[in-house]
Amino acid sequence: METGVTHPVVSDAIELEQFLPYRLSRLTNTVSNAIAELYRDSFGLSIPDWRVMAVLARFPGGSAQDLVARTRMDKVAVSRSVARLVERGLIHRTTSSKDRRRSSLLLSDEGRSVYARIVPMARDAESQLLAALSDRERVALDKLLDALQGAADTLGAAD
Amino acid sequence: METGVTHPVVSDAIELEQFLPYRLSRLTNTVSNAIAELYRDSFGLSIPDWRVMAVLARFPGGSAQDLVARTRMDKVAVSRSVARLVERGLIHRTTSSKDRRRSSLLLSDEGRSVYARIVPMARDAESQLLAALSDRERVALDKLLDALQGAADTLGAAD
DNA sequence: TGGCTATAGTTTCATTTGCAACCAACCGGA
DNA sequence: TCCGGTTGGTTGCAAATGAAACTATAGCCA
Numbered sequence: 589m590e591t592g593v594t595h596p597v598v599s600d601a602i603e604l605e606q607f608l609p610y611r612l613s614r615l616t617n618t619v620s621n622a623i624a625e626l627y628r629d630s631f632g633l634s635i636p637d638w639r640v641m642a643v644l645a646r647f648p649g650g651s652a653q654d655l656v657a658r659t660r661m662d663k664v665a666v667s668r669s670v671a672r673l674v675e676r677g678l679i680h681r682t683t684s685s686k687d688r689r690r691s692s693l694l695l696s697d698e699g700r701s702v703y704a705r706i707v708p709m710a711r712d713a714e715s716q717l718l719a720a721l722s723d724r725e726r727v728a729l730d731k732l733l734d735a736l737q738g739a740a741d742t743l744g745a746a747d
Numbered sequence: 748m749e750t751g752v753t754h755p756v757v758s759d760a761i762e763l764e765q766f767l768p769y770r771l772s773r774l775t776n777t778v779s780n781a782i783a784e785l786y787r788d789s790f791g792l793s794i795p796d797w798r799v800m801a802v803l804a805r806f807p808g809g810s811a812q813d814l815v816a817r818t819r820m821d822k823v824a825v826s827r828s829v830a831r832l833v834e835r836g837l838i839h840r841t842t843s844s845k846d847r848r849r850s851s852l853l854l855s856d857e858g859r860s861v862y863a864r865i866v867p868m869a870r871d872a873e874s875q876l877l878a879a880l881s882d883r884e885r886v887a888l889d890k891l892l893d894a895l896q897g898a899a900d901t902l903g904a905a906d
Numbered sequence: 907t908g909g910c911t912a913t914a915g916t917t918t919c920a921t922t923t924g925c926a927a928c929c930a931a932c933c934g935g936a
Numbered sequence: 937t938c939c940g941g942t943t944g945g946t947t948g949c950a951a952a953t954g955a956a957a958c959t960a961t962a963g964c965c966a
Contacts, residue, residue, distance in 0.1 A: 600863075600866060601801070601804040601805040601862075601866070602801050602804070602805075602866055602869060602870070603805065604798060604801050604802060604805075604817065604818065605817075607801075607869070607873060608873050608876055608877065609778050609779065609782055609869075609872065609873065609876075610798070611892050611896070612771070612774060612775045612778055612779075612892075613775050613778075613779055613794075614819055614896065615771060615775075615892060615895055615896050615899060616771045616772050616774075616775035618896065618899040618900060618902070619767075619768050619771055619772075619895075619899045619902065620768065620771075620772055621903070622899065622902035622903035623768055623902075625903055626903075634952085635772075636952095639763060639769070642760070642761050642763050642766075643763060645760040645761070646760040646761075646762065646763075651914075651915095652914070652915060653913085653914065653915085658763065659763065660773055662953080662954065662955095663914085663915070663916095664915090664916080664917090664953080664954065664955085665952095665953075665954085666915090667914095667915060667916060667917090668916090668952095668953095670915095671916085687913090687914080687961075687962065688914095688960080688961060688962085689913070689914040689915070689960065689961045689962070690913095690914060690915085690961095691914090691915085703760075704759075707759060707760070707761055710761060710766070710768075711761070713768065713902060714766060714767050714768065716898060716901075716902055717767055717768075717895055717898045717899060717902070718767065718898075719898065720894040720895060720897060720898035721891065721894055721895075725887070725890075725891060725894070728884070728887050728891065729891050729895075731884075732880065732884060732887065732888050732891065733770050733771075733774060735879040735880055735884070736774055736778075736876055736879060736880075736888075737770070737773065737774050737777065738879060739875060739876045739877075739878065739879035740774060740777040740778045740781065740876060741777060742875075743777070743778065743781035743782075743872060743875055743876070744780070744781035744784060744785075793922090810944075810945095811944070811945065812943085812944060812945085821923080821924065821925090822944085822945070822946095823923080823924065823925080823945090823946080823947090824922095824923075824924085825945090826944095826945060826946060826947090827922095827923095827946090829945095830946085846931075846932070846943095846944080847930085847931060847932085848930065848931045848932070848943070848944040848945070849931095849943095849944060849945090850944090850945090
């Protein structure tokens, strides 16, 4: 790799490898790509699809709006995942009688079956990541992620 | 929010909020979106653009291939960022005389000037994140990220 | 009731992204 | 010196993403 020492180096240049946002982005991409491949190859599901199913498994009967709140996904993404999953028969959609704009979403039997088969794969991937950490470090990680997320939430908030 | 307690809940459902890949993804998205907005609004640069400039600031004269190695970006993304930046006059491209496939890339004076103005913003954003952590925790975070990246790198490697 | 505003969800369109195919230049051996 | 394989980089195309417009329904209040 060319080092370029013959050229002027900007004095206070940032070292990308040490730059937190870059490191986070790289880590997340690596993890997400590996997991996305897993879900896709095994069940033809995208990560958004998986998230929708995961939430419906825990909170059955919710609306698309509830999914938006619980997954932080964009409502368009939710709408599309739901449409795909309904299409594939993995979830059932029934229009609410009280509010005909809303619909109530439920995993179908097949949806639950698929979900049950994904869960171990997801847990396994997570375990492989956490295997690199001691118990102590896992506790620390938990705290750090919460703290960072909290700080991140206020990052652009100075608008 | 609809709780849906009247419906069957899958027994060993995953709690998305606690699922490490989800938390990483959410954190990274929050951070990246905030920073992307910053760079875009201030200088019309995307994050890939910024990364290319950051590497060229530290390693002037490198080739697109060097950028790929140092940023872990896709070579297509590098190609497009470089094209944009050359177009805007922020970097200079000169075809290497030894290997006419390669070109050597350098920040222009304007490029260095823009870069110099972004650096404080980038550092500032990073500082705001790290402000949520104690010194001790920062050290821990550094280690954890390396460990997780290492584990992540071997995640899909069982192919 | 009529009319205004707000919400649920979908569609449309423009932008971004990423893989695969591609072109051009280099390299090593017959 | 020609030929097969490799590398540097770009282009084409198709899928993913996201903002904004749109449809339909609900709720409020004069």
